[in-house]
Amino acid sequence: MTNDEEWEQQCACPPPLSDNLLIAAVDGEADEETLAHLRACPVCTARVMHLRALQAYLLRRLYRLHCPPTSTLVDYCQGLLDPRALAAVSHHLAICPHCTAEVKLLQEGPILARAVGRRGRTLTPNP
Numbered sequence: 387m388t389n390d391e392e393w394e395q396q397c398a399c400p401p402p403l404s405d406n407l408l409i410a411a412v413d414g415e416a417d418e419e420t421l422a423h424l425r426a427c428p429v430c431t432a433r434v435m436h437l438r439a440l441q442a443y444l445l446r447r448l449y450r451l452h453c454p455p456t457s458t459l460v461d462y463c464q465g466l467l468d469p470r471a472l473a474a475v476s477h478h479l480a481i482c483p484h485c486t487a488e489v490k491l492l493q494e495g496p497i498l499a500r501a502v503g504r505r506g507r508t509l510t511p512n513p
């Protein structure tokens with residue numbers, strides 16, 4: 387790849403770290419040699435930062451991909467889920483910070499209480 391050659395020219399202490407080593411660094415599994423390289427080389431450090439940002443982004447996307455829809459979370463808050471769905475949502479909440487935050491908002495927000503209070507009421511014109 388031509389990209390690699392570019393890195394090679396910019397790296398402070400060539401050869402530049404391989405992709406596998408960079409990913410290991412992102413995961414916090416880099417060995418001493420890699421860490422020493424990163425301390426000395428701002429170019430490869432920048433590559434690790436870039437990969438880390440990318441990974442965080444992908445992780446967020448992945449999380450939301452498996453998330454139940456908001457309507458399910460609303461039902462959860464109101465205790466309307468059947469036991470099986472309830473178990474599934476509870477399990478998901480244990481691992482998903484996004485839905486946990488959403489449920490917290492739903493439970494704390496007065497919007498939900500008002501919506502529930504008004505459900506089913508119809509406006510009747512004054513006689």
Ligand SMILES: [Zn+2]
Pocket residue numbers: 397398399400401402403423427429430431
């Ligand atoms: Zn380097």
Ligand SMILES: [Zn+2]
Pocket residue numbers: 449450452453454478482483484485486
């Ligand atoms: Zn979720």
